[in-house]
Amino acid sequence: MRLGVCYYPEHWPESLWEDDARRMKALGIEQVRIAEFAWSRIEPAPGEYDWAWLDRAIDVLGNAGLKVVMCTPTATPPKWLIDLHPDIVPVGADGKPRGFGSRRHYDFSSPSWFEASRTICTAVAARYGNHPAVAFWQTDNEYGCHNTVVSYSPAAVARFREWLKARYQTIDALNRAWGNVFWSMEYRSFDEIDAPTGTVTEANPSHRFDYRRFASDEVARYNRMQVDIIRAHSPGRPVAHNFMQLFNEFDHYKVAADLDVATWDSYPLGALDQQWFEPELKAKFLRTGHPDFASFNHDVYRGMSKLPFWVMEQQPGPVNWAQWNPAPLPGMVRLWSWEAFAHGAGCVSYFRWRQAPFAQEQMHAGLNTPDNRLDVGGHEATRVAEEIRAVAAANVDADAAVRTKVALVYDYEAKWLFEIHPQGADFYYPRFAFEYYSALRALGFDVDVIPVTASLDGYALVVVPPLPVVPDDFAARVAASGAHVVFGPRSGSKTLDLQIPAQLPPGPLASLLPMRVWRVESLRPNIAEPVHVDATIEGHGRHWRDLIDVGSEPTLAVRARFADGHPAYVRRGSAHYFATLFDDRLTEQLFARIAAEAGLTPRVHGDSLRVSRRGALTYVFNYGQRVHTIDGVDAADFVIGSRDVEPQGVAAYRTR
Amino acid sequence: MRLGVCYYPEHWPESLWEDDARRMKALGIEQVRIAEFAWSRIEPAPGEYDWAWLDRAIDVLGNAGLKVVMCTPTATPPKWLIDLHPDIVPVGADGKPRGFGSRRHYDFSSPSWFEASRTICTAVAARYGNHPAVAFWQTDNEYGCHNTVVSYSPAAVARFREWLKARYQTIDALNRAWGNVFWSMEYRSFDEIDAPTGTVTEANPSHRFDYRRFASDEVARYNRMQVDIIRAHSPGRPVAHNFMQLFNEFDHYKVAADLDVATWDSYPLGALDQQWFEPELKAKFLRTGHPDFASFNHDVYRGMSKLPFWVMEQQPGPVNWAQWNPAPLPGMVRLWSWEAFAHGAGCVSYFRWRQAPFAQEQMHAGLNTPDNRLDVGGHEATRVAEEIRAVAAANVDADAAVRTKVALVYDYEAKWLFEIHPQGADFYYPRFAFEYYSALRALGFDVDVIPVTASLDGYALVVVPPLPVVPDDFAARVAASGAHVVFGPRSGSKTLDLQIPAQLPPGPLASLLPMRVWRVESLRPNIAEPVHVDATIEGHGRHWRDLIDVGSEPTLAVRARFADGHPAYVRRGSAHYFATLFDDRLTEQLFARIAAEAGLTPRVHGDSLRVSRRGALTYVFNYGQRVHTIDGVDAADFVIGSRDVEPQGVAAYRTR
């Protein structure tokens, strides 16, 4: 458990640096991330490097006893580089090259960009790779931010053709995989294939799906290049990237596989405003964020990080980039910090040390206001630092992983597939995955978020949100694990090539669930289909219906039905299949029932209280508006807070 | 009364073909449409034709006793053709050429496209024109689908200039017709004229109107070329095109004039989702479609077809292309089929034989599921085939036209004009025309839909939705017919050149209705103007108000007034003029009153029951949720169903 901060010495007079470093240290900060946007200062003109200022900045920080998280500055190529190589900028679906003047104006597939990146990364890594203050590396900044994964440039198309050749070997194989015969879309060679854009109506979904996969792979290839350079010049220091919540246009698992640490940037209020939540929810959680949003991401990145994950950027106050930008309630910065640790974070790093008075993010709060006074977030970070010391003093293991019995499968390709091929306009995968996660958390479970390729061993309950492409070995892994597995609708509905499985959905899941989804429906937002479970439980299905033929299979039990008699929920042994997206309450009730069948003990927390376990501690977070009293815990067992948890309060006690 | 199906042998292993043909025949299918998307298989490389597979496919069908509807494959030009002639693709209003990769990526005005089309059509027509199994032809597929009528290419502009020269002869005549003096928009030669796009604010509406007319004429010219080729090579076989519901960007009457048969593609649920209906209506008719939508189209295409019209594609289950795609209620595929026959269809052809597991339409149902089992739609088609045989066995004339006394005028140019020149943002012509039609159907009338040029003789009631451009001879035809004629607001409000008539609206209708529309208002959706008819009838006007000066004309009776005293409905003899769009209920009440005055007998069917007459039969269709009992018909007179018509049920009895 450590605290960090993001710092931009180049933004401030050098006269401030020593005092800044001193105050960071005094506050309890150990890690300082720098330089990810500093290219124009590092290399102000082509090939002319100015290291002096950065040397001094790192020395100031190191001399104050702080460790530096060094970044490659590739998120912001300078103007002279763009002018030298205009092909660096990405090209939109409309065929227009992007302009210089904000950030991430580069195309992952541009050869000149790849070379320029290699050069600057090598220069930075060579200079600071062995600096004693440099303890950690970050590649680039927030891949995918501002929708920058997919480019439609000639360079991207050229590389896409190579990617397709490698995947399909022959053009006939590609034509078959995509079903190009459908509308005379057959190609005679890979060189005839363009990016799937500008068509009169939708392009072939298999074409689009492959383009998204290709674009994702380009991000991984680019990141790997940076990681290799850093490892070569700075052995022994962990290399990380800071992912951004739900910037899911590339496969985070694939990029994380090349890193030591997965970190992410946590902005609970900005996320609430930007994401799918209904206006009423946005009002309800206006100044706290949704109680499960940060946790969901913690669990996502914990799962893919080799070393403990970090929050590389923690929201410290209002941000500038959502449509509306409220301030966190007092206490929330502390709550969010502890929530990260409770989910296994190794470090929480606040963004940023001091609010900048200029440029795009001048309305983004920091730990200090622009006039250099400690802001609310700064005061709360100070308190967190004190509490970290208190936990340490209490001599309790706060870091050990707690192996939970509950997992949720999260899949990036599923998001792309449903975006390309929704069949119902509001079929939004991250929302459904999140709602399943949220129901599990409301029942008090700690949750591992895992890829579809992960082992399921050791879990008692695995929840699988709509998973269109199911790996061939998945059913076997499910069976081997002994876990109860709940599948969302549309699971197993597509092949790898985005075709319908030969024997219809659930395709490769048929060995678990020997049934046939013979028809589907997507439902308008003003349609809710009544679902009957039993005398005590009823609810509604939304968004979607799989119509299931259970045939005469005696092992398939229909546990819930729609009003017209079609099965809404089918079970066979420990395999459960939901034919629709249930309303939140019904989802929670069914998960509770299945969890109990899996030998687990669900609780009822509603949406104001959240409980997490980590090491020897149990944490309680109060997102609600009333004091919550924890029963059955000895006062002496509390290491943070006490039995009465105030609104926006945190408590942690020794798990007995 | 025959059944057909759309079939794509090129999508399936040849090993399936014989079984497919056998099962089609067994089900009761007589017609099989093929090849409209098969160009890349017919001509896989420039000039290299591969007829062998298609020969075999046609032979298999023919040998099974099926008749082939042969198509020209021009809706999907292959990639190699686009690469050879990049000018084939249409150009958007934004000046961007469209990309390859879906369908309809061609520009009607491109000379190289015209030549390439001529070549492929000649090749197909020459090869199969006299094949004994080929009984019917379809040109292209769904002209106008995906908004592909209007192109902004240089080729289109060049032909537009020629079209203008032919229309106006001199540039001065054009400048006057368009009123170009208005904002110094005068041209000195036809060569100065561009497509009306990219302007700072709206381009001259007369310019835009002529561009739409030109684009429509280009479709007719292109279709005529195809028809001429087919007739030359395949004498004696009817030539058709499959129009699509409300793809009204070209004049369907003009294209149909060159055909033997007008066919259309009927997707009641997709249409409900895509069209103007309010969310509540979309929920109400979610799985049945609007009770008048298919009928309206049947009546449109019956009117323009020389031989009995067809439904070339009948929705057999959920589709893939609407925003949300629910499944028809059980029974609806049968109901829709009989509804088509009841409106005079010669053939109902289901789209498609088997759901394809790949590419864009993989989620579009067929009569069979992708795993080759008969789907609900297939079962219902089987029942329809049985019922057709039962009708035949009953020895009753089911085909003869029934001459109705009620007609509705539908005009394509009216749609374009109001789109270009709405004056109120929600003034949507097809909606208003449909609402008038729906009111007539709710009153139990069979309705002919006719063009404004049609004879009105024999009708007792003619309803004219807002008709801005009224032909000079229309008033005389009305007077000669003796029919009661109801005009919607804005009728007679524009000249052929989209100017205001010299004596103000209703322009050429002044001889029928000697009044003056001196002012108009468009009304926001949250405005409803109270209308008073008499002590028993009141309602509201929406969308629009014509302010009418009836002067001192003694023959003009004001039959309804707005709250501020302005006339809402004016009558003179058998001519009726509505100054606003009444709410649905008031429209129905007024139509009922006028119908009675015209000697007709209106009924009250609401929106759950529909009745149609054809040949010696009366059909009853139940769109509602309760059993409907038909009174006063002998049980022995029923040839389909019985007195008790279930929800989604059909009955037909001998008309007495």
Place this chain on the structure above:
Amino acid sequence: MRLGVCYYPEHWPESLWEDDARRMKALGIEQVRIAEFAWSRIEPAPGEYDWAWLDRAIDVLGNAGLKVVMCTPTATPPKWLIDLHPDIVPVGADGKPRGFGSRRHYDFSSPSWFEASRTICTAVAARYGNHPAVAFWQTDNEYGCHNTVVSYSPAAVARFREWLKARYQTIDALNRAWGNVFWSMEYRSFDEIDAPTGTVTEANPSHRFDYRRFASDEVARYNRMQVDIIRAHSPGRPVAHNFMQLFNEFDHYKVAADLDVATWDSYPLGALDQQWFEPELKAKFLRTGHPDFASFNHDVYRGMSKLPFWVMEQQPGPVNWAQWNPAPLPGMVRLWSWEAFAHGAGCVSYFRWRQAPFAQEQMHAGLNTPDNRLDVGGHEATRVAEEIRAVAAANVDADAAVRTKVALVYDYEAKWLFEIHPQGADFYYPRFAFEYYSALRALGFDVDVIPVTASLDGYALVVVPPLPVVPDDFAARVAASGAHVVFGPRSGSKTLDLQIPAQLPPGPLASLLPMRVWRVESLRPNIAEPVHVDATIEGHGRHWRDLIDVGSEPTLAVRARFADGHPAYVRRGSAHYFATLFDDRLTEQLFARIAAEAGLTPRVHGDSLRVSRRGALTYVFNYGQRVHTIDGVDAADFVIGSRDVEPQGVAAYRTR
């Protein structure tokens, strides 16, 4: 007090001209604006002028005793000019040049356009500058209409670079002012700087702000060129431009500074439909317009006009260009006319004499219908002319300015800044300024609208809507004036370069209000923060919260608080600061209280009654639906109307 009309002789047969002129004169019209769209008739081909028709038209008008308002025809460059100089058309943010075919298709920065404009203006001014009938000039037409201020052409970028060089002198100064170090956006020379468009995410707000200032300056430069030419050729005639309501993309004060008269085009119903008003308000004021919208603009342009301002175009009936276009209630054209005079207008000029039957505006009413009968607006204008004569006959001073004690500061740069840098998606400056204005009017005050540079002397109450950039001398001027000054939130929140002030907001206002806005929040539309003033007054804050630290300053009084205790309204002496946008009722209550403290006497007029004072007269306007009875005025004192003011009625009486 004079009446005028806009007239287009080129649109009508010459045979109508004399009768038109005669009827204008008879109606009471004195001024006739002509020729602003007549370029293609004045110069039908390059360099070939046709003056004859225009000579005759002016003579006809002059001979009828009418005065001509002569216009430069630059708003509609003809096709041949665009073809000669394709660089004349502006370029959109998407990089696409605009097309010919409507109006305002020119780029203020195009050198060839500047030259062509100079040539045509010189030709027109030289020909008619000394014509005895020509009494007044208008430059161009409605600068900014259809969003035409900002262009992204190469010519604009070239001039922007020059503009930046002049402003910043060195590139280092620019980099500092914009904070370009933030994301490596530093430039090495002015020639590297592009227009702020096409970036991946938002461009630097300082860059965007300067681009908007530059574009505004280009309008002023262009207008000055025209004014100089006219003054050289037509000495002694006032030169005006017709501004358009809330086309605020350029600084109207700067353009007006070069003119003799500021005129504006008043379309109360079109504005209601187009502007920010909620649907309920749009329904409530459907046929009257908002009671304060025209007044607000009158007060804006009165303030910037050297001679009495004009309404150059007065809505005479329904227009064609809003989404929905209702008709004014009978009486409203008269009411609007008198309202203009009551606010100091020198002339009200109706647009247009006769509705044109062709082209884009054929549905825009005139004083006469297209069939040349006097329309409702014409009848009401006739009545206004009679009433003007009655006022003259009453021998009462109706023209003298009334010095009001209340001013509202309106600032164009504030609009641009908040548009570029909103922080909350609905932070719309003109709305907030209008709502403050409206509250003052509802309290019965006459209001001067003034620029931020104006002297505040003589005012008792100055209201300052959110003013981000406060001039350094503003606080001193406030203090010197002795006025009570109310500042909206975000006042003083930015420096000239769009940075946060070093000591935080309110920046230069700290001398008046020694406090610190240490944090801000923007609030979603479904959030209303309760505000407590005292036992009698409560309400809500919307849109925004400034969190204020009043420190230990004893002179700062917190007069209202939010529920969480933060100050909502702070006062120090005569300086008042609102930390949020209060709901309308609370704003009005607080303004009333402050006005009373400032020695003024607020009334309560609600939103149906408006009172204005001008010269020796007090005017009462009834926007409501009931008769309003004026108490306490002698019947003999009425010069227009009487004590009982009908709905849509006007009364004027001698102020006692």
